[in-house]
Amino acid sequence: MTGDAANSNAMGIIEEAGESFDQWDSILSGNRNKFGFGYVVKNNPDPKVEHATARVQEAEFFENTPPYSTDLVQYTDRFGTENLMKALSIRLTEQIKNSLPEIIRKITQQALSVDAQLSRLPEPPTGNLPRIVSSQIKNLSNDVRIHVTGGTPDKPFQKQWNELVVKFRKTLADSRPVLVLPKASEMIKESIHIDSDSDVDDPPDNIHSLGRDTTKKNRHSESPNSPITPRKQRPVPNVPISTGFAKRFELAELRDLIDSGQKCLPSLVDPLVSERMSKISMQHWESLTTEFLESTVRMCESLVAARCDKACAPWQRTAMYTRVRRICEAYLSCIVEEQKLAVRRSLAVELYKASTYDEEGFTKSKEKVLVALKEARHLNRAKIYVMEQEQSTGKSVNAQVRAERAGRINEMRLGPDPYDKEIDLMATVRAYYDRAFSRFVDNVALGIQFELFGKLQDGLEGWLTRELGLEDIDAHERCESLLAIEPAILAQRDRLVKKRKQCLEARKTLDDLRRPFGSIGDQPMSGT
Numbered sequence: 001m002t003g004d005a006a007n008s009n010a011m012g013i014i015e016e017a018g019e020s021f022d023q024w025d026s027i028l029s030g031n032r033n034k035f036g037f038g039y040v041v042k043n044n045p046d047p048k049v050e051h052a053t054a055r056v057q058e059a060e061f062f063e064n065t066p067p068y069s070t071d072l073v074q075y076t077d078r079f080g081t082e083n084l085m086k087a088l089s090i091r092l093t094e095q096i097k098n099s100l101p102e103i104i105r106k107i108t109q110q111a112l113s114v115d116a117q118l119s120r121l122p123e124p125p126t127g128n129l130p131r132i133v134s135s136q137i138k139n140l141s142n143d144v145r146i147h148v149t150g151g152t153p154d155k156p157f158q159k160q161w162n163e164l165v166v167k168f169r170k171t172l173a174d175s176r177p178v179l180v181l182p183k184a185s186e187m188i189k190e191s192i193h194i195d196s197d198s199d200v201d202d203p204p205d206n207i208h209s210l211g212r213d214t215t216k217k218n219r220h221s222e223s224p225n226s227p228i229t230p231r232k233q234r235p236v237p238n239v240p241i242s243t244g245f246a247k248r249f250e251l252a253e254l255r256d257l258i259d260s261g262q263k264c265l266p267s268l269v270d271p272l273v274s275e276r277m278s279k280i281s282m283q284h285w286e287s288l289t290t291e292f293l294e295s296t297v298r299m300c301e302s303l304v305a306a307r308c309d310k311a312c313a314p315w316q317r318t319a320m321y322t323r324v325r326r327i328c329e330a331y332l333s334c335i336v337e338e339q340k341l342a343v344r345r346s347l348a349v350e351l352y353k354a355s356t357y358d359e360e361g362f363t364k365s366k367e368k369v370l371v372a373l374k375e376a377r378h379l380n381r382a383k384i385y386v387m388e389q390e391q392s393t394g395k396s397v398n399a400q401v402r403a404e405r406a407g408r409i410n411e412m413r414l415g416p417d418p419y420d421k422e423i424d425l426m427a428t429v430r431a432y433y434d435r436a437f438s439r440f441v442d443n444v445a446l447g448i449q450f451e452l453f454g455k456l457q458d459g460l461e462g463w464l465t466r467e468l469g470l471e472d473i474d475a476h477e478r479c480e481s482l483l484a485i486e487p488a489i490l491a492q493r494d495r496l497v498k499k500r501k502q503c504l505e506a507r508k509t510l511d512d513l514r515r516p517f518g519s520i521g522d523q524p525m526s527g528t
Contacts, residue, residue: 111503129479140311141461168292172437175245177281245284254422277429278354320482339452366431382409
């Protein structure tokens with residue numbers, strides 16, 4: 001007999017063949033031939049003797065036979081079949097106790113896996129099917145309503161919608177019409193954005209005169225050393241740069257538009273010219289509005305799909321799920337088309353005619369824009385004037401000095417602006433654009449909230465009820481057909497139900513088995 005790691009959980013049995021073993025003391029004490037849980041000595045009586053009699057005879061043998069009754073008496077608990085059975089029982093109990101937690105864990109995991117699979121398989125329909133379907137449809141409709149109206153804690157739909165409207169409004173605001181002031185040198189254009197949200201494209205310093213009489217007489221009527229009346233220079237802060245959608249009007253183009261209109265009094269411009277310019281300035285609205293509406297529709301589609309998946313989760317393997325999804329998609333498509341028509345009407349109204357009854361508000365807006373445009377135009381002409389003076393004297397200065405001199409040039413020095421009428425026309429168009437785009441965004445956004453969102457949250461339940469025929473005479477038969485489960489799925493569900501039952505029974509047995517050992521390996525399991 002030799003020690004073996006593979007036998008660390010085993011117990012050796014020595015069958016008594018004689019009355020003495022010189023080495024038994026060292027073997028039974030574990031100092032020699034180590035083996036698992038040690039050794040037990042048996043005495044095999046006459047095989048013809050009954051079991052009970054044999055056990056009595058075996059006990060008498062170890063009690064009266066040396067060396068078991070003398071030198072090895074300290075190992076009495078290792079002698080005989082009864083002690084062997086007792087030792088094996090103790091070892092088995094300890095092994096079971098140590099193994100129970102892992103066994104319970106595996107059984108619990110298996111049961112949870114079965115529950116997860118069963119949750120994805122619908123139960124066979126029973127009871128009042130139209131009422132059951134109606135209840136789920138109502139839950140779906142309420143869920144959509146809660147999200148649309150911002151009833152959820154984090155309000156994801158409302159937050160995303162508000163961000164979308166703000167972005168739409170900013171895009172239209174940043175694409176206001178722009179006045180372009182050309183450079184005399186090679187007609188290169190440079191953008192300068194001015195106060196009061198008005199945009200003007202202004203040339204740099206190295207340009208020739210534009211917009212005033214540059215005859216020799218006028219150029220030399222004033223000496224470079226003539227006193228200059230100080231003029232307060234207004235700051236020209238930056239505002240957001242216009243987007244690529246903005247219509248850019250040049251002064252020459254504005255003059256051509258004025259000349260193409262009906263002749264009026266010298267100081268007046270044909271109203272049809274400003275209306276035409278307003279329409280030109282708003283041509284890009286259609287593409288931006290379409291993009292805004294498509295983004296809104298995608299939000300609604302995503303919301304309805306997610307809410308439908310949640311409400312109809314028990315039906316995902318039935319025809320009812322597909323039918324409900326298609327009805328929701330058809331309803332959304334229907335109300336979206338209606339909304340598109342409404343938005344097109346709003347856009348058509350804005351493009352039809354430039355009109356506002358808020359004369360006071362429009363006048364204030366134009367005055368603000370006109371001041372900013374004239375300020376930028378004056379600064380542009382002043383730079384030209386200073387550079388002409390440099391050219392006439394042959395003395396150049398740095399940009400900082402040139403800017404300071406330009407800031408001190410007053411209107412009297414420059415004279416009347418030949419493009420004054422064009423500047424006034426641009427202020428009119430820009431002021432109307434500001435009022436029109438703000439009005440348009442408000443109307444479109446409010447219309448979507450009232451019509452698209454309103455119908456989505458209030459009309460979905462009725463539409464589903466009608467399309468599913470839940471109030472028809474044959475509603476039960478129709479629901480039963482749509483909720484019917486495929487035979488293969490039913491068979492799979494039956495197998496899982498049986499497996500779950502086996503897991504529960506096994507767990508119950510394990511609980512009974514572990515009860516004497518106290519709470520070991522406690523893990524909750526559904527259905528226990």
